[in-house]
Amino acid sequence: MESRRRKGDGLSLASTLLMGMSCLFSAASVDTKAALSANPKYHHYREEYRRNLLANGLGLTPPMGWNSWNYFNCKIDEEIIKQTADALVSTGLAKLGYEYVNIDDCWAEIARDYKGNLVAKNSTFPSGIKALADYVHSKGLKLGIYSDAGYFTCSKTMPGSLGHEEQDAKTFVSWGIDYLKYDNCNEDGTKPTVRYPVMTRALIKAGRPIFFSLCEWGDLHPALWGAKVGNSWRTTNDIADNWNSMVSRADQNEVYAELARPGGWNDPDMLEVGNGGMTRNEYIVHFSIWSISKAPLLLGCDIRNMAKETMEIVSNKEVIAINQDPVGVQAKKVRALGDLEIWAGPLSGYRVALLLVNRGPWHNAITAHWDDIGIPEGSIVEARDVWEHKTLKTRFVQNLSATVESHSCKMYILKPVS
Ligand SMILES: *[C@@H]1O[C@H](CO)[C@@H](O)[C@H](O)[C@H]1NC(C)=O
Ligand SMILES: *[C@@H]1O[C@H](CO)[C@@H](O)[C@H](O)[C@H]1NC(C)=O
Secondary structure (H helix, E strand, C coil), X not given: CCCCCCCCCCCCHHXXXXXXXXXXXXXXXXXXHXXXXXXXXHHHHHHHHHCCCCCCCCCCCCCEEXXXXXXXXXXXXXXXXXHHHHHHHHCCCCCCCCCEEECCCCCECCCCCCCCCCCECCCCCCCHHHHHHHHHHHCCCEEEEEEECCCECCCCCCECCCCCHHHHHHHXXXXXXXXXXXXXXXXXXXXXXXXXXXXXXXXXHHCCCCEEEXXXXXXXXXXXXXXXXCCEEEXXXXXXXXXXXXXXXXXXXXXXXXXXXXXXXXECCCXXXXXXXXXXXXXXXXXXXXXXXXXXXXXXXXXXXXXXXXXXXXXXXXXXXXXXXXXXXXXEEEEXXXXXXXXXXXXXXXXXXXXXXXXXXXXXXXXXXXXXXXXXXXXXXXXXXXXXXXXXXXXXXXXXXXXXCCCEEEEEEEXXXX
16 A cells, blocks of 8 residues: 555656666675675676675566556455465466565554654554464465555555664564565655655665565656665556556556666556456556566465466566566657557567557557668567467568557567577
């Protein structure tokens, strides 16, 4: 749960982007050599780590998992969390990479204990969070929790961590927490750039690598400073389970594409796939845009009761592989002809991920030209349709065209073959 406010878009984006770029290149002091040598595959990202205050080695690819908010809101308890962990394993989703089981707002008592510690809500989490973490870990999964850079969380049913950052970080570490979503409600009027790094430092000091998800809603362009503070940052207000909300989050998030990188991702909010407010094709567009945008893939439906159709969408290995590609470059909307959009971004092995989206009311042909999507002129290209699971027989030169239905998409991996 996050936003209560509407974001004005009157800020000069170009100038803040430039300011942000220069601050990204200022030095960070944390030595991450140990973390790097543990991940030899990612040595070429060492400069990115060096600039990162958090430097926890997490989020080399976008996080995958589940979060309780979109489906359950405040109505959560430890049984739901345990059953969700069980279901992630039994459905095979865990094997596909969905590893984080993230508790959102409403898990704690309104009052801290006599020592000032957060306390799990007795009526809904009677066994406590440590026991829950042990359970989730026993399934080979990771447990995420939620707090707020304010005096209360957005639901106002539990305290926030403002002024208690070190104590709460220690508590989370003592429970074995792996992921912290940190919201922005009921704050003291100071800037997020002041409040969020306090928790960053507290997490470093507490000594367990915890994925730090900044849920600042895009208020102060967190993409410009988030990489030094957290592993992901929300670029938008809360998503709702409808087409307009989904595509507007995609658009707001796309603006900051250049600022995403391994260890720090733009976050257009959690997935609504399976919650019932969009058609199958619209959910396919949702999942495709999130995937190609290197967004966190955090499922937001009831994993215990997933329709076959939902499962087919979120378990598409080829689409997940685009999201998890080690190159870690967020795709851009390289061209929009009215309602017809072309999204593209590089993948490992000189391949290109291409997404053709039709946002209009009628089916239409969409053509992607090589010079718009980063394929060298003259290349002959093989195309893999990742929703049809077919490599097309045609070899493409100069461009690729497809007819796309209303509120639908086509998604390809393009590979130059000569
Ligand atoms: C928690 O709730 C149970 C029953 O609902 C009660 O017996 C117990 O005393 C409560 N524990 C605390 C610490 O409040
Ligand atoms: C696409 O490329 C083909 C050659 O493969 C060319 O004949 C055609 O005119 C191009 N289409 C568009 C719309 O540019």
